[in-house]
Amino acid sequence: MKTLLGIFAASISAASVFAQSPPTNTNACHIIAGPFRNEANNHFYYLLSAATWSNSEAFAVAHGCHLATVRSEAENQFIVNRFTHYGGMDRPLWIGLTDRDQEGTFVWTSGESVGYTKWNTLSGEPNNARGEYEEDFTYIVQQYSGNETVLATYWNDVPNDGYGVIPPIFGVMEAPAVIDPGPDIVPPPVAHVRLDCVQVCFNSQTNGHYQVQFRAALSDNYWFNLGSPITGTGAEICISDTPNGTNRVYRVSVVQ
Numbered sequence: 001m002k003t004l005l006g007i008f009a010a011s012i013s014a015a016s017v018f019a020q021s022p023p024t025n026t027n028a029c030h031i032i033a034g035p036f037r038n039e040a041n042n043h044f045y046y047l048l049s050a051a052t053w054s055n056s057e058a059f060a061v062a063h064g065c066h067l068a069t070v071r072s073e074a075e076n077q078f079i080v081n082r083f084t085h086y087g088g089m090d091r092p093l094w095i096g097l098t099d100r101d102q103e104g105t106f107v108w109t110s111g112e113s114v115g116y117t118k119w120n121t122l123s124g125e126p127n128n129a130r131g132e133y134e135e136d137f138t139y140i141v142q143q144y145s146g147n148e149t150v151l152a153t154y155w156n157d158v159p160n161d162g163y164g165v166i167p168p169i170f171g172v173m174e175a176p177a178v179i180d181p182g183p184d185i186v187p188p189p190v191a192h193v194r195l196d197c198v199q200v201c202f203n204s205q206t207n208g209h210y211q212v213q214f215r216a217a218l219s220d221n222y223w224f225n226l227g228s229p230i231t232g233t234g235a236e237i238c239i240s241d242t243p244n245g246t247n248r249v250y251r252v253s254v255v256q
Ligand SMILES: [Ca+2]
Pocket: 099, 100, 103, 104, 128, 134, 135, 136, 137, 157
């Protein structure tokens, strides 16, 4: 029975990134998930851990990228679909739009000119906190903001630390090509394959959080979760799956 196309690891940890180069202001940030390819522009998108906007952008720049530039409703929806509910958690999302250099003049950190925008005009965004304090950084509103005037998928300007937004804001990094996250300190998974069963084993870190995922083909964009997230024990963890004759590609992701 042909049950397996391949097994590979996509485990990425903060430490692995630091091992490559430790740029200033990026150590508060690491990759949670990705790459996810947008077929419309062939760019790749990564979900970053919750951090300030400036640390998120600095992390992206250190990897030759920027926080996402959103050029159309379709691209906004791609980011929303991929990330605002990633891992079953509502996630507000940083994008690369800022007016930190000149109040009221928003620019993309990628340097692209501003065309499409999706400000939540219902609450007057971008409103710079109605002058009460500075709001120079843009995020995409998550599914349930807790405020009926703050609409999901629309944009709001907030301070660098995301003051007032719950939960904290996660960066979306956009890359023109798949980035090299650097050497992976988590040893690659070891696979034990039987005719009717696949076992994915990986070395876990104590209290790390892992999600085993699969998809039908290497070229598919979407990963399906295999079971629930797993808490690391500091030792090898093995997960079994019975693909029932279908082709499956597996990976283990580090999640928050
Ligand atoms: Ca502002």
